[in-house]
Amino acid sequence: MNPLNRVTRVALAGITAVTVLLTGTACGDDHKDAAAPPALDISKIDSGNFPVAPVDIEKTRTESSGYVRESIRIGNAVPLAIDVDSKYVFDPKAYITRTLTVKSHPSYTGIGVDDNFNALAPGFVVGWATLGQRRTDPTMGRVFDMDTLRFTDADHAAAAIRNMSGVVPGRPATIPGYPTATANVTTTILDSNVLTVWYQRNDLVFIVQLIDPISIPFDVAPLADISKKAIDKWDATIAAYTETPLDKFGSLPLDTDEMLSRTLPFDKNTKPSGVDPQGVYPRQAALHITNRPDLVKAAFDDAGVDSVAVASTYVYRTRDAAAAARLVAALAKEHDDVWAPIDGPPNMPGVRCFKQPQGGDTDWTAPPACFVTYDRFAAKIYAFNVQELYQRTAAQYKLLAYGHPGK
Incomplete structure (x- = not known):
């Protein structure tokens, strides 16, 4: 997957950078009794030229919309890195969209498929990417990536495994309990050792990559054990995914309970340059697009x-109004090391806002x-400057x- 440009990254930071830096659990005593603020008088708050009325999301449908929705459905049925191994809690690459298509295909370390993925994997339909790291700096600990790729049929899935595994011959490896999995070990130009594993289930291919930049001497056995756990977990959870026929992608609903129509849409300054990630993400899929899913999960x-x-913003649906207030209190701890509290927008008491201190590192x-918050919904909003943010x-x-009525 290719990094997004800076404008898009900032626009998507709210989608994909939900890092909750707490002392203790994400629902600790410091905010468990947070109370929902009173309803605001919307006649007194300034929204500038931004849209304030819901739109018909169906009118925004594009050729890629159905692929994004099917990708999210896959994402809701695959494990997080922390579901496999609780040590992989960091995801600093979270600003990259998780949807995989022929126009936004996966990339892999050390096996040379980036430039010709579509040629090596004909019949690829859609997929989902999952990431995890032991450390925030990927050079200081192992990196754990998992991709789920759907193909038109099992034959194309098998051919993709043969093609990709044959691009850069590596040292063969075996995965305990999975003799049919294809695995090899390669070494990058930066001397990181990489275990890549391909596992097929009908027309689905599960790809695990574990990158080890630090172990001396290198031992593949611990990585093979993690790969086994990943396949175990994936095999159990992917069973919940029921495939939408390819010719039905265009009829997949774009909104759920009118949540997306009530979320501030992208504009010309925030529209992503790649695959548009807008959609309604069920809980598990939403956890995939966070920087610290372990804390956000709590x-x-x-x-x-x-x-x-x-x-361009994101809206969480919680249990009730009190729960929405508690969630805001937790998420407001995000980037605690670089954020400083600032006043909220005029005539919007109870709204919590933050920015980086002047003169600090950007x-x-x-x-x-x-x-x-509004009723049982909590929202997080980003902008380039404070006036626009308000x-x-x-x-x-x-x-x-x-x-x-009355709002």
């Missing part, structure tokens, strides 16, 4: 989050941000409150 559990709508994953926050609140 916050989701506490608040009863079941869906996250993703566009972290593009932590642009100015605000958190707002207007975007007001617009997001109006979208959530739209159609409710």
Whole structure:
């Protein structure tokens, strides 16, 4: 997958950088009693020129919309890195979209398929990428990637494994309990050892890559054991995925319970340059697009989050209004090392906002941000500057409150 440009990265930071840096659990005593703020008077808040009325999401359908929805369905049925091994808690690459298609195909370390993936894997339909690291710096610990690829049929899936595994001959490896899996070990130009594993289930291919830049001497056995656990877990969870026929992708619903229509859409400044990731992500899929899924999972559990709508902002559906307030209190700890609290938008009491202190180190994953709640929904909003942030926050609140008398 290719990195996005800076504009898109900042726009997607809210989608994919949900890092909750807490002392203790994500629902600790410091905010377990957070109370939902009172409803706001929308006539007194300034939303600038941003949209404040829901749109018909079906009118925004593109050729790729169905592929994104099917990819999300796959993502909701595959394990997180922490589901396989609790040590892989970091995902600093989270700003990259997880949807895999022929236009946004996967890339792999040390096996030379990036430039000709479509030629090596004809019949590839759609997939989902999962990432995990032992350390925030990938050069300081193992990196754990898992991709699920769907093909038109089992024959194309098998051919893709033969083609990809044969591009760069490596040292063969075996995975305990899975004699039919294809595995090899390669060494990159930076002297990292890479175990790549291909495992087929009908028309699905599960690819595991474990990159080890530090072990001296290198021993493939621990990586093979992790790969076995990954296949075990994937085999159990992927059974929940029921494939949508390819000719039905165009009829997959784009919205769920009108959540996406009430999420601030992308505009010309925030529209992604690659595959548009907007959609409604069920809980498991939503956890995949976080920087620290271990901590966010605890916050989701506490608040009863079941869906996250993703566009230029993102909206969480929680158990109730009190749970939404607790979730905001947890997520407001995000980027605690680089964020400083600032005043909220005018006439929006209870809204929590942050930016990086002037003169401090710049972290593009932590642009100015605000958190707002409405009823059982919590929203997180990013922008390039504070004035725009305030207007975007007001617009997001109006979208959530739209159609409710007196709001």
